[in-house]
Amino acid sequence: MTDERDGDGGEGAGPIHPRRDLDDLLTHAVRFSIVAALAGVEKAEFAAVRDTVEISDATLSKQAALLEKAGYVRVEKGRVGRRPRTWLSLSDEGTATYARHVAALRAIAGLAG
């Protein structure tokens, strides 16, 4: 990726480096993995996300709260019988941001096109 000419921050100077399409929130590995896990499904329960991403309850709670605050993830609490359930799903904005982030990663990796 040597086609960038944005080092001096000049406007309209040429191709823009794909890193600019990376989402700040998703550059965090755990948050990226949480969103990647949710990207393939309609919704997933807290425990399923925790086990799939291989993180602790506390880490998932903290990162999911950040993603929810950013509008990327929806959190719904409910019950199945007596068991409390917390369902996580990607919002439309989260889906679009994830797609943009993945496209930027593909460009950086040289896989775009």
Added chain:
Amino acid sequence: MWQVYATVVGVNNELTPEAARNALVSAAAVSEKMRARARWASTKLAIFGIGIGLVAATVGLVESKAVGAAVFAGWIALVVGMTIWERGRLAHLAGTRQRINPYWIGSFACYGVALAVGTGELSGVPMYWIPASVIVALPMLIGALRERRA
């Protein structure tokens, strides 16, 4: 899994092509792991497919009210059990219900036709009821196979 992405970010905090590739591989793996967890509809269709096939065979081949009642009770138990099992699934693929409904309709339609044609002279005739049972089960079993790739 996610640690790969975390540790391969290059110098100057710049994402290297290798780190980007690792991140993509990691994301694909996590996504597939979650999707595999969410593909439970395949199991549901397979169990109900076998169930409705057995019901069709029993209803057609066994002329006993007691057996008929037992089959009916067994079917109800299966429906209740599978409903409880389904409520325990922790991940859901988008559009599962819309995808699997045609297989349900297909199997029940075949069951209706099998009953309409088979009751009467063909009652208790294995040459009719065994293939009919397979045909009844087939839509759901095809759905189960297709849902494995959903």
